Amino acid sequence: MSNCAIVGINWGDEGKGRMVDLLTEDYDVVVRFQGGGNAGHTVINEKGKFALHLLPSGIFRDGTVNILGNGVALDLENLWKEIETVTAQGVAITPDNLKISDRASLLLPWHRDLDGLEEARLADKKFGSTKQGIAPFYSDKYQKKTILAGELFYPEHLKEHAKDLMEWKNLTLTGVYGAKPYTLDQIMSWLEEYGSKLKPFICDTGDFLEQANAEGKKILFEAQLGALRDLDYGIHPMTTSSNTLAAFAPVGSGFPAAKLDRIVGVVKAYSSCVGEGPFTCEWFGEEAEELRKAGGEYGAKTGRPRRVGPIDIVATRYGVEKQAATEIALTKLDVMNYMDQIPICEKYIVNGEETDKFPFPVLLADAKPVFKYMPGWKTDISGIRKFEDLPKEAQDYVLYVEKAIGCHISYVSVGAEREAIIIR
Numbered sequence: 001m002s003n004c005a006i007v008g009i010n011w012g013d014e015g016k017g018r019m020v021d022l023l024t025e026d027y028d029v030v031v032r033f034q035g036g037g038n039a040g041h042t043v044i045n046e047k048g049k050f051a052l053h054l055l056p057s058g059i060f061r062d063g064t065v066n067i068l069g070n071g072v073a074l075d076l077e078n079l080w081k082e083i084e085t086v087t088a089q090g091v092a093i094t095p096d097n098l099k100i101s102d103r104a105s106l107l108l109p110w111h112r113d114l115d116g117l118e119e120a121r122l123a124d125k126k127f128g129s130t131k132q133g134i135a136p137f138y139s140d141k142y143q144k145k146t147i148l149a150g151e152l153f154y155p156e157h158l159k160e161h162a163k164d165l166m167e168w169k170n171l172t173l174t175g176v177y178g179a180k181p182y183t184l185d186q187i188m189s190w191l192e193e194y195g196s197k198l199k200p201f202i203c204d205t206g207d208f209l210e211q212a213n214a215e216g217k218k219i220l221f222e223a224q225l226g227a228l229r230d231l232d233y234g235i236h237p238m239t240t241s242s243n244t245l246a247a248f249a250p251v252g253s254g255f256p257a258a259k260l261d262r263i264v265g266v267v268k269a270y271s272s273c274v275g276e277g278p279f280t281c282e283w284f285g286e287e288a289e290e291l292r293k294a295g296g297e298y299g300a301k302t303g304r305p306r307r308v309g310p311i312d313i314v315a316t317r318y319g320v321e322k323q324a325a326t327e328i329a330l331t332k333l334d335v336m337n338y339m340d341q342i343p344i345c346e347k348y349i350v351n352g353e354e355t356d357k358f359p360f361p362v363l364l365a366d367a368k369p370v371f372k373y374m375p376g377w378k379t380d381i382s383g384i385r386k387f388e389d390l391p392k393e394a395q396d397y398v399l400y401v402e403k404a405i406g407c408h409i410s411y412v413s414v415g416a417e418r419e420a421i422i423i424r
Helices: 016-027 076-088 109-125 134-142 148-152 155-173 183-203 204-215 246-253 285-295 313-322 332-337 392-405
Strands: 004-006 029-034 041-045 048-052 064-069 100-101 219-226 262-268 271-273 305-309 326-329 340-348 353-354 369-374 409-413 421-423
Touching: 004 016, 004 246, 016 041, 016 219, 016 326, 016 409, 029 204, 029 285, 048 076, 064 204, 076 183, 076 313, 100 204, 109 134, 109 183, 148 183, 155 183, 204 219, 219 246, 262 313, 262 369, 285 305, 285 332, 285 421, 305 332, 313 340, 313 392, 326 392, 332 392, 340 392, 369 392, 392 409
Parallel strands: 004 219, 004 262, 029 064, 029 219, 064 100, 262 326, 326 409
Antiparallel strands: 041 048, 271 305, 340 353, 340 369, 409 421
16 A cells, blocks of 8 residues: 655646656546645646646546545536536546545635635735635635535535525625625526536545555545645745645545655746745746746646746745655756756845745745856757766756755656656
8 A cells, every 4th residue: 555645845836737647657546635726737648738727637547536535625617617628638537537525615606706806805915816716715614604515415405505605605795895696596506507417426535535545555645736835834825725735635635544655745947936925036037038938837727927936945945844745756857958057046035144944924025045056958858768868967956956955856857748757
């Protein structure tokens, strides 16, 4: 038995989807344990190019069972549309290879409305939300004011519960934001339209996971975003609204007794960031645009240009510690083929002093990067499959990062395709 979590070390967008797609060959079950459709995993394999938002990245592997756990923000409408998009590209999705926890809470249309209304109210102080309703959803979840997926099987109870929630939610929509209220017909129609399509996938996934574990099957836990977007340990308040850490995987998956044997932390060979908040190593202008184009750094969900910069050793070391990573996958090393020299954010200057410790969130806005540079390799490495065949400069860079963050780099990706990987 071997259970593994694949998690982001930085701000998200590290390339977790391509690593899940790669490693699922060795796992029987893949579980999304937190987050919703507010971020995306881009996967390229023999079946095509896919931008996943809610579906686990193991959906492309024949024989792999994929689960959306109770920790996920379950948007029935967007999930169904994603299923339609993926199946149209020839990928089979059935209740045999996709299961949804009956304890997952439903993200309802008013959550998306409230997300957009609040961002508009905040104006220049906005959080940079993708407006997918994530923060309002998790707020309601912790107020115990959500509908569980399993309630779709109890129509009379569902109608009464939806009515109670709607009356409460309309107070906020109309009284705080001056927005149009929902009617019960609207919300029941939405639940019927998308709930009826997805009910065949909903079951007690906790039982399934416990049975799979008892049979010695291998389980892979897939996270969304990264450690620096974690609700408790990230760059508060510019975080997501759920816990993105491997430690939450057992709880959010529906299998709280799960033991993790491996935690693969994913780190991009440079840094990228979607959304607002402090980003100490950020580049601007021409330098940033060149890196952005080389790496195709545009959000999988939003299409927004990602903020970019050199690898941030301070933030990455912190992320490794919070994720308790046992090994690292370093992605997109090939993107830096064009660089004469490779920049590294080695330390910060905080309150006039150099530090290699990640600071308390309120200090991040004024933190300044301290850069060092290593020689570039100036050659295409995308076809290389053995570490010793990399140019010495590329090897030196990988070994420097490994030592600086204190965690072994097991995987080095040199391209977006599944096979474009070096295993150490």
